[in-house]
Amino acid sequence: MTYTAHYASPLGDILIAERGGALIGLWIAGQDCASDLRGETVEERETPLLRETRAWLSRYFAGEQPAIEELPLAPRGSTFRQRVWKLLCRIPYGATTTYGALARKVAAETGKSRMSAQAVGGAVGHNPISIIIPCHRVVGAGGSLTGYGGGLPMKIALLEHEGVDMSAFFVPKHGTKL
CATH class of the missing domain: 1.10.10.10 (Winged helix-like DNA-binding domain superfamily/Winged helix DNA-binding domain)
Known part of the structure; x- marks a missing residue:
C-alpha cells in the first residue's frame, strides 16, 4: 500500500508518497507522478513518515538546512x-x-x-x-x-x-x- 499526503509549500502544492516506511516520491504541482504511482494501490492518509516529511519541508522552506539522511528514502529506479x-x-x-x-x-x-x-x-x-x-x-x-x-x-x-x-x-x- 502506498500512502500519500499533500503539503502546501510557498511554491505550491506538493504531493508526497511513502510505502513500507520509506519515502518513494515527492512531486511539485505540475510534475507528472502518474508513472511513479502506476499500478499502486494508493490511499491518502497521514502516516508518521508523511508527518516527518512535512516537518522536513517546513524547516527547508523556513531557511533551515535539514539533512537528507533524516528521512528514509526508497526511490525506485535502475x-x-x-x-x-x-x-x-x-x-x-x-x-x-x-x-x-x-x-x-x-x-x-x-x-x-x-x-x-x-x-x-x-x-x-x-x-x-x-x-x-x-x-x-x-x-x-x-x-x-x-x-x-x-x-x-x-x-x-x-x-x-x-x-x-x-x-x-x-x-x-x-x-x-x-
Whole structure:
C-alpha cells in the first residue's frame, strides 16, 4: 500500500508518497507522478513518515538546512539511476554542479574512462523525490538552467531560496523542460 499526503509549500502544492516506511516520491504541482504511482494501490492518509516529511519541508522552506539522511528514502529506479541520485544527495545546500561533473563522478565510481552527461541528465530528470533529492542543484554547462521537471521558474525559485548566486546562470532559448 502506498500512502500519500499533500503539503502546501510557498511554491505550491506538493504531493508526497511513502510505502513500507520509506519515502518513494515527492512531486511539485505540475510534475507528472502518474508513472511513479502506476499500478499502486494508493490511499491518502497521514502516516508518521508523511508527518516527518512535512516537518522536513517546513524547516527547508523556513531557511533551515535539514539533512537528507533524516528521512528514509526508497526511490525506485535502475542501478544507474540510484547511483546518480546518491550523487545528487551529496550536492551541498546552496551549491550547484553540472551534468558533466556528475558524469565524471559516475565514471570514476564505476571504473569507466568516461560517462555521457546526457545519460546522467536522464537519470537526474527521473528523480522521483524532488527537493529532498536535490536535482534542482544541477545545471548545464556554461550556466544553462535547462532540465527541471517542475519547470524552470520552480528551479530558479529553489536555487534562489537556497541563496545561490544566480548571476552566472541563464535560461536557454531552446531545450527541454523550459
